[in-house]
Amino acid sequence: MPTIPQADLEQYGEVIDRLVTTPVGKSRGNMFQPMKAVDMYDAARARFGRPLCLLAAEMISERVKRDDNVLILTGSYHPLHFPVGEMDGPPGGATLALSLDLGLGAKPFFANEPPLVGLMEEACRAVGLLPMPYEQAIERDHTAVVVEFPITDHEGSRRAAEELMDRHDFSLVVTTERLGRNRKGRYHSAGGTEREPQDRCKVDHIVDVARERGILTVSVGDGGNEIGFGSIFDETRGIVNWGETCRCPCEDGIVSVVESDALIVAATSNWGISGLEAALAMVNDNQDMMHDAAVERRVLHHLANMGCADGATVMTTPTCDGTPESVSLDVVNLLKATVAQSFRVSSRRF
Numbered sequence: 564m565p566t567i568p569q570a571d572l573e574q575y576g577e578v579i580d581r582l583v584t585t586p587v588g589k590s591r592g593n594m595f596q597p598m599k600a601v602d603m604y605d606a607a608r609a610r611f612g613r614p615l616c617l618l619a620a621e622m623i624s625e626r627v628k629r630d631d632n633v634l635i636l637t638g639s640y641h642p643l644h645f646p647v648g649e650m651d652g653p654p655g656g657a658t659l660a661l662s663l664d665l666g667l668g669a670k671p672f673f674a675n676e677p678p679l680v681g682l683m684e685e686a687c688r689a690v691g692l693l694p695m696p697y698e699q700a701i702e703r704d705h706t707a708v709v710v711e712f713p714i715t716d717h718e719g720s721r722r723a724a725e726e727l728m729d730r731h732d733f734s735l736v737v738t739t740e741r742l743g744r745n746r747k748g749r750y751h752s753a754g755g756t757e758r759e760p761q762d763r764c765k766v767d768h769i770v771d772v773a774r775e776r777g778i779l780t781v782s783v784g785d786g787g788n789e790i791g792f793g794s795i796f797d798e799t800r801g802i803v804n805w806g807e808t809c810r811c812p813c814e815d816g817i818v819s820v821v822e823s824d825a826l827i828v829a830a831t832s833n834w835g836i837s838g839l840e841a842a843l844a845m846v847n848d849n850q851d852m853m854h855d856a857a858v859e860r861r862v863l864h865h866l867a868n869m870g871c872a873d874g875a876t877v878m879t880t881p882t883c884d885g886t887p888e889s890v891s892l893d894v895v896n897l898l899k900a901t902v903a904q905s906f907r908v909s910s911r912r913f
C-alpha cells in the first residue's frame with residue numbers, strides 16, 4: 564500500500580502523464596503529428612477523470628494478487644516490412660512483465676501470432692525473464708509464457724479467445740501498441756491503409772471476452788488505431804489523420820471500437836508502459852517496479868539486433884517511431900527520477 568499521501572500521489576501522477584505525452588515528436592510525415600497524442604490524452608483524461616497512468620496502476624494493484632496469471636498483448640507483424648516485428652510495443656510489454664513479476668509476483672503471459680512468438684521470448688530474455696512452457700514456468704521464479712494465438716477469422720478468433728481464457732485464469736489483460744478492429748472489423752496502420760487479415764491474429768477478441776468476464780483490461784496506445792481507443796471513439800475519429808475515413812475500401816477510418824477499462828495515451832506506447840510502471844512503483848511503494856535505462860537499452864538493442872524494425876523508418880535500429888534511442892532512455896530516466904522524488908521528503912524546517 565502506498566506511503567505517499569493521496570494528494571501527493573495525484574500530483575506525481577500528473578507529472579508522469581506529462582512526461583509520457585511530451586511531444587518530443589516522432590519523425591515528421593502524414594502518420595505522425597506530435598500534438599495529436601496530446602489531444603487524445605485530453606479526451607481520455609476527460610473520460611476517465613484521473614491521471615491515466617496512476618488510475619491504471621491503482622486498478623491493477625487492487626486486482627492482481629501474487630501468483631495470478633496476467634496476459635500482455637503487443638506486437639505487429641508484416642511479412643515484408645516487419646517480418647521480425649516492430650520496435651514500439653514488445654519492449655514495453657517485456658518491461659511491464661518484469662514490473663508485474665518483481666512487484667506483484669504475477670506470472671506474465673503473452674499471446675501472439677506464430678511469427679512473433681520468438682520475438683516476445685527474446686524480449687523477455689532481454690529484461691531478465693526466462694520464457695518457458697506453462698507447466699515449467701509456474702515452478703520457477705522470473706519466467707514468462709508466450710503462447711501462439713491463431714491467425715483466423717473473427718468467429719475463430721473469438722472461440723480461441725474463450726479457450727485461452729478458460730485454460731488460464733487471468734486477472735488482468737494489458738494491451739500496448741496492439742491494433743484493434745474498426746466498426747467494419749478491419750485493422751489499419753496509422754497511415755490509413757489496411758493491415759492484411761492474413762498477417763495478424765485478432766487478439767482484440769481476448770479483450771472483449773475479458774471484459775465480459777469482469778477481468779480487468781488496460782490498454783496503451785499512441786495512434787488511435789489500437790485496442791482501447793473505443794473508449795474515446797468519437798473524439799479520436801475527430802483528432803487523428805484517417806480518423807473519419809481510411810485509404811482502404813472499408814472507408815470507416817482507422818479508429819478501433821475495442822474498449823478497455825483503463826486507457827493510457829502516450830506519445831509513444833513504450834513510454835506509456837514506462838509511465839504505468841512508474842505509477843505502479845509509487846502505488847506499491849516499490850521502486851523496482853519501474854525499470855531503469857540499462858534495461859531499456861538492453862531490450863531495444865536486443866530486438867533491433869534480431870531484425871525488429873522501427874515503425875516509421877523500417878530500419879532495424881533501437882529507435883521507436885523514428886525517435887532516437889537517447890530519447891527513450893531520457894524518458895525512462897526522467898520517470899525513474901520522478902519515482903525517486905515522490906519517495907523523498909524534504910527535511911528543511913522554516
Ligand SMILES: [Zn+2]
Binds near residue numbers: 749810815
Ligand atoms: Zn479501412
